[in-house]
Amino acid sequence: MASSQIRLKIFPGVRCLFDKLVQVKVEGLAPHKLVELRSRLVDDKEVIFKASALYQADKKGLVDVSSAPSLGGSYTGVEPMGLWWSMAPETPHRKLVKKNVVTPTVVEIAAHNVVTGEMIASETNQREYMMEGMRRIPVREGRVRGVLFIPPGEGPFPGIVDLYTFGGGLSEQRASLLANKGFVVLALAYYGYQDLPKNPKRLDLEYFEEAVNYLQHHPKVGGPEVGIISISHSGALALSMSSFLTCIKATVCINGCNANTVFPLHYKDIVIPPLPLLMENIQMTQSGVIDITDVTPDPTVGKNRASLIPIERADCNFLFAVSEDDRNWSSALFAKQAAEMLKSHGRESFQVVSYPEAGHLLEVPHMPFCPSSFHAALGRAVVFGGQPKAHSGAQLDLWERVQEFFKRHLNDKST
Known part of the structure; x- marks a missing residue:
């Protein structure tokens, strides 16, 4: 798996309002290869939230989270925003806290080799609370x-x-x-x-x-x-x-x-x-x-x-x-x-x-x-x-x- 050829992309862009849906794609994988996608954020109280999901690339080496089913992990099935809503806190009984809505909540999305655990591609999704001019x-x-x-x-x-x-x-x-x-x-x-x-x-x-x-x-x-x-x-x-x-x-x-x-x-x-x-x-x-x-x-x-x-x-x-x-x-x-x-x-x-x-x-x-x-x-x-x-x-x-x-x-x- 040549990580230099693999790209993780977020559409329509890495910045969006918090309530908006985004599309995650991983390109350049070997055909039908399994890949683990992981999400991670740290909230304003330094609590870490994480999720993961297992996907299989299609014959072109593409994973499109908006249409491909998760085969296991934090959720299963076709869930375009599963990597977000299924995140769980490492510290028990915590909810996501965002005290400063002037800055975005930054979610790291990464693709990992399911055998070695190596990260092969990543991107950040900056989820804003205030539109420009607010x-x-x-x-x-x-x-x-x-x-x-x-x-x-x-x-x-x-x-x-x-x-x-x-x-x-x-x-x-x-x-x-x-x-x-x-x-x-x-x-x-x-x-x-x-x-x-x-x-x-x-x-x-x-x-x-x-x-x-x-x-x-x-x-x-x-x-x-x-x-x-x-x-x-x-x-x-x-x-x-x-x-x-x-x-x-x-x-x-x-x-x-x-x-x-x-x-x-x-x-x-x-x-x-x-x-x-x-x-x-x-x-x-x-x-x-x-x-x-x-x-x-x-x-x-x-x-x-x-x-x-x-x-x-x-x-x-x-x-x-x-x-x-x-x-x-x-x-x-x-x-x-x-x-x-x-x-x-x-x-x-x-x-x-x-x-x-x-x-x-x-x-x-x-x-x-x-x-x-x-x-x-x-x-x-x-x-x-x-x-x-x-x-x-x-x-x-x-x-x-x-x-x-x-x-x-x-x-x-x-x-």
Whole structure:
């Protein structure tokens, strides 16, 4: 195998936005020769992620990952982006962290001789978060803390609040990528960030109202109505904002709960207590990671109803996305209950999308699958569920649905 003749190429180029699909080809191999492809990245916390796959060259000595099946390794079958989404951390229970979205996530793709292990060709894929001309503006307005992403162009653009926290802090990945689609997106922190409380005793909806007001009145935002995208714990916050704030037009709730959890939620003279967790329902998996699927009780039963978010008050459009193998909590049940509540009050402006074999953390396309990670509320690693290939497909589908949902409801003044 003459490595000097072998080339690994990435099309359409080595630089692209993180959510874009690329094509990997290896040329110059011996006909029908086996080759191992490996991917590797190091995230902002120095955690190494890796994947590998075995391919067989065709009669011309070519491997085209977009059409050839992987014969083994981290995944099998035809998976054009398998080398990305199947990457697993060397340090257990870690998810990919990208704190600085100004710089790309660099993924090394290499072809290796399956007999000797020798690297015979390589290339890097630089996966960007911000398109050229995008503005990233840190926000410190009154109490509001976060980062605003403004796409290039005159505008005005629809405004979206992105509620993504993973144990506090701020994640900018989804917000920046969504802004590339023609939205002004405010990645909003609400605890554990800058001077915000690290361990809050309560959450005040007035803080989120202040953030929405800031976004509404930004000169690049065409308003006055805005959208919200949320996941996990922030789902209840998104539903609460939709219920109490009249300017919310479109809300995406990904694997959220229809009741308040963790912190008491205050709005003016209203207090919504958190659901009491059933800690006795924690189970230990064979791998030593805890399973908390049944820790969050049914919020429609008995005294738990005090924690329900009154979404019957909401006058907006909802997209509920749920994973059927969500092991963080029963997100499919919660979405069903929310839909039934809306229906019972004559509201039909909602959609529920369900993904079999997907796990809790539905993120942007091609994000490495995260089956377990540290849970801030419990202080230890928990299992999140899902099967890697199905989960990856769900992320691709949901990303397109989210864009279409916001474009339809935030641009159409008649809905």
